[in-house]
Amino acid sequence: MEQRIAVLVTTVLCALLLAVFALVARSASASGTAEQIAAGAARWRRTSFWALVIVFVPTIAYSLTRMPYPSASEGPASIVVDATGHQWAWELTPTAVPAGQPVEIRVTGADVNHGFGIYDAGGRLLTQTQAMPGYTNVIRYTFATPGTYRILCLEYCGLGHHTMASQLVVTAVR
């Protein structure tokens, strides 16, 4: 979902910007009155400023309600996975969790910074956090679908970075 939003917003706005620059580039060979154009530019500047305010304020406000950080009001999850990043392997305990129930994944790094990324069977990144020495970052996630999920390292951690993969099995609820 988030990836689709990102692609859609980026495609539309980038295309719009490119079109504006292209139109202005095409107009450059014509002549116009600098004063009139300056006045028009000032209007555009004001308009774009307020347009950005109108778009940004609700976007920021809404998106901040969708932050992945766990909140204290959620209470402890009954299913806990401890995940530790080592150069260059993941240590997961347990390695299987049930679908449909909130899982608390406690992520840390034993040596250097790693990135704990959870991928679904289709290769789509679902969520992530950093695995950092001295800290435990907590992901709360409910796996909707049973299956095998891949854990890939998403923070460069040295020579074996790209080999640092593991699996988390999500089982069907009986």
Next chain:
Amino acid sequence: MTSGMPDVRTRAPETSYTPGATLPGRGVVSLYMAITALVLALLMVFGLLMRASQAGIIAIPANRFYQLLTAHGIGMVAISGLGGAGVMWYFLSRYVALSRAILIANLAFFLAGVVCVLGAIFIGGFAAAWTFLFPLPARSLGVWGPGATASYLIGVLLVGVGFLLLYLDTARAILNKYGSLGRALGWPQAFGKATVDAPPPTVVASTVVTIINIPAIAVGAVILTISLVNTYAPAFQVNALLAKNLIYFFGHVFINSTIYMSVIGVYEILPSFTGRPWKSSKPFLLAWTATMLMVLAVYPHHLFMDYANPRWANVLGQILSYTSGLPVLTVTAIATLANVYRSGMKWNMTSSLLFVSIMGWSVGIVPAIVDGTIAINRVMHNTQWVPGHFHIYLLLGVVAMSFGFMYFLAGMSGATDDMLDRVALWLYVAGGFAFSAVFLAAGAVSVPRRWAVHMLPWRGLDGLGTLFALVTIAGVVVFVVRFLGRARALRA
């Protein structure tokens, strides 16, 4: 799209450069730009090799891949800084009395640092990425030794010392002329009634860069030194999260400054093509001050996935991600469009590249802001979406500014553009956008960044990226050869 250089002598408004004027330091600036041109091309080839290896077209061992990755990253940051410094110095020296000796000293420190960094990487095997996140430099599991780590860290420190000297000199010169940094930022005009006697855009931008980069380099020096001590005394530790904060503060401010230095070329040169002066209007002055304040506090957007980072800092990071770059970008983009619109401007390589640079900067901001949203960063952070957005505003922003400035300098030697230049321009623009778009597409399908070996389903996009990297480099090679061929005439 191009034709001969316009007669800027007859059309030059007050802020434009007057051709024929011999400025002190022009030869040194040309040397800055020649080094920039060569290093940019070399590092682009490194990038090409990495993409080709990920595509499975060539086989680069993982240790060599990560060395190339480290060299590409730190090299691009540093050379963008050097090219930007060349542009800034060249034009700022019109307004304030800068030291040519310091300009040379910066280059000497830079070259000494580059020797250390290259030795660390390609002789010592150092490959902790340009971000050298603590404590990776000292924990390679035997892949590289402490000597290589020390050489890298000292090399980056040397480059930083050179830039620090340069900014201390710009601070000195600006203060000598304007009396205070506030006046050089145009605060009396920004917060007063009239903009008469406002400092020129070049001075405003240079002052902002000076103010933000001095603390950035100082902070960078702190974490580099801590990492250096940790290399030989592992018991000497720093909190890994604090280290990340220090590194990203330094890195974010420094790389943004490369844009702010390079855009001075747009402010100074573009008006000479359009005949319309670039004025320090009230919105312009306010925008630069706003950006100066926000860019110092926006770096936590690199730490969104560090859940342990204070939440207020990450929330602030998102809000400022949306707002920090926009003031300057908006006033610069709209002013560029207004400057060019129906101006009767004739296109040549200089004007085209400078126009493209503002387009690249503007377009690149879009996917950057998207990624600066915490809820989206959760599935985009450290995927190839990230190199996707920064390649747009660096490859098609800063690099275009640098080459635009180089064509401007080369044009002063009497040379004109021809068909080959125009073809190169189109290859560079089309190839650069397509290359960056492939990164974005790969990020959208969750391909991680900084992986030496890619899984089979990702390799189709890697192949496309390789192709477009080749196209981009083909254009850039022409720029480089053209500039080097003409630069000799500028050494006088």
